[in-house]
Amino acid sequence: MSRRPEDISPQSQLVYQEGKQIEGEAYIMSVYEDPSQCRLTFAAYELETDQVYTLPYSYAQLDEIFQFNSELVNPNNRDARYHWIIERLDFVLVDLQKGTKTLTLAMEKTPESAAPKMKAKVKGELTSTIDAELRAKLLGELATYDTSALQSELVKSEGARKTFLRELFAKRRIEQLKAQQRQVKVDEVREERRAKLMSNKVLLEEKAKAEKTKAEKDAKEEAAEVEEVAAEKKEAEAEKTLAEEAKEHEEAVKVYEKEKSDVEKAKEKRMKEVATYEKNAADLDSAVQALEGAIAAMEASKPSLMQLRDMQNTIQRAALMADAMGIGGARATRVIALLEQGTAAEVPEKDYEFHSGDIIDTLKGLLKDFESKRTEIEEAEEIAALNLAKFRKAQQELEETEERARLAENALRC
Numbered sequence: 001m002s003r004r005p006e007d008i009s010p011q012s013q014l015v016y017q018e019g020k021q022i023e024g025e026a027y028i029m030s031v032y033e034d035p036s037q038c039r040l041t042f043a044a045y046e047l048e049t050d051q052v053y054t055l056p057y058s059y060a061q062l063d064e065i066f067q068f069n070s071e072l073v074n075p076n077n078r079d080a081r082y083h084w085i086i087e088r089l090d091f092v093l094v095d096l097q098k099g100t101k102t103l104t105l106a107m108e109k110t111p112e113s114a115a116p117k118m119k120a121k122v123k124g125e126l127t128s129t130i131d132a133e134l135r136a137k138l139l140g141e142l143a144t145y146d147t148s149a150l151q152s153e154l155v156k157s158e159g160a161r162k163t164f165l166r167e168l169f170a171k172r173r174i175e176q177l178k179a180q181q182r183q184v185k186v187d188e189v190r191e192e193r194r195a196k197l198m199s200n201k202v203l204l205e206e207k208a209k210a211e212k213t214k215a216e217k218d219a220k221e222e223a224a225e226v227e228e229v230a231a232e233k234k235e236a237e238a239e240k241t242l243a244e245e246a247k248e249h250e251e252a253v254k255v256y257e258k259e260k261s262d263v264e265k266a267k268e269k270r271m272k273e274v275a276t277y278e279k280n281a282a283d284l285d286s287a288v289q290a291l292e293g294a295i296a297a298m299e300a301s302k303p304s305l306m307q308l309r310d311m312q313n314t315i316q317r318a319a320l321m322a323d324a325m326g327i328g329g330a331r332a333t334r335v336i337a338l339l340e341q342g343t344a345a346e347v348p349e350k351d352y353e354f355h356s357g358d359i360i361d362t363l364k365g366l367l368k369d370f371e372s373k374r375t376e377i378e379e380a381e382e383i384a385a386l387n388l389a390k391f392r393k394a395q396q397e398l399e400e401t402e403e404r405a406r407l408a409e410n411a412l413r414c
Contacts, residue, residue: 005043005052009034012041016082020044022091022110029086042085044103053103055089068193092176093169107182245408252405259398266391274384280377287318288370295363315363322366 016031028045040062042055057065062081066072072081090106093099294315
């Protein structure tokens with residue numbers, strides 16, 4: 001059982017262990033894991049001296065070591081990773097005089113020196129203690145030896161031993177330097193690979209950024225094109241609307257001109273109608289008054305032939321007016337004929353009396369016709385007045401329409 005290193009945390013647990021020989025010395029290699037600190041510690045326990053040497057690695061450092069190893073890149077392959085590290089563990093001398101060494105990771109597997117072979121016992125070789133007689137004999141023989149030659153041989157042997165040790169330490173130092181150089185080269189290769197990866201990462205980021213910029217630019221151009229198409233469509237619709245409004249304006253102007261012309265014609269017609277009405281109304285009033293006076297005079301006292309001849313002109317004018325205005329029809333003609341018969345010089349008085357009744361009845365009928373005609377033209381005048389009011393209202397609306405059309409035309413020009 002190996003001794004637990006003192007410089008590891010109490011939370012570290014033993015997860016792997018195997019034996020290894022380095023330069024003829026036997027070691028127990030152990031791996032301790034501390035999940036709280038994400039750290040692994042490789043420990044080499046030297047059986048000869050009871051010393052423990054440690055080499056810590058973080059999870060990230062361990063993953064970095066195996067990032068290009070297809071077999072061990074998987075972190076779940078733990079035992080294989082630990083064995084791979086232990087195969088390459090070696091010692092580097094820090095101080096030649098004190099013999100201080102530290103545990104490090106070599107580039108290649110460290111060769112394990114074979115365990116020293118036990119010397120086979122020779123038959124007859126003394127294996128127990130010697131007795132006093134033999135000891136005395138050996139001491140006597142020892143006294144006869146040339147100690148100076150032996151001393152010289154011992155000195156030579158000591159010098160050879162020191163020379164051997166110096167050469168051995170120099171050889172180890174060279175091996176350590178070579179291991180350091182290999183480590184430096186490995187670090188350079190790793191750094192180069194890392195730089196290449198970072199360069200590729202930067203290139204990928206720049207490419208992604210360029211693609212993003214291009215996509216944003218394309219999106220902006222597409223949005224601008226959509227806005228331009230929308231603006232052109234809106235402008236075309238506006239032009240179409242303006243054209244339609246212009247057409248409607250032209251049609252409205254034509255309608256206005258026509259209606260204005262109709263209004264002017266209606267006004268002119270109305271003026272003529274008013275003049276005709278006023279003339280007809282005056283004539284009718286005069287005729288009605290004349291007929292009413294004649295009828296009243298004839299009914300009050302039968303006029304003599306002479307008096308009838310005095311009223312003939314007045315009654316005849318009324319009859320002619322009725323005939324001209326298309327009033328009375330046969331009555332107007334009959335009145336004229338009766339007057340002409342009644343006022344003739346050769347007509348006797350008794351024939352006049354006979355015809356005076358017919359004249360009064362005919363005059364009353366003619367009066368009714370005049371009154372009906374007067375009522376008719378008064379009603380026509382009222383209707384014409386209402387139409388005139390409608391035309392005036394229409395004229396006002398036309399003027400307002402013309403003003404709106406003028407404003408719209410000014411707006412279109414702007």
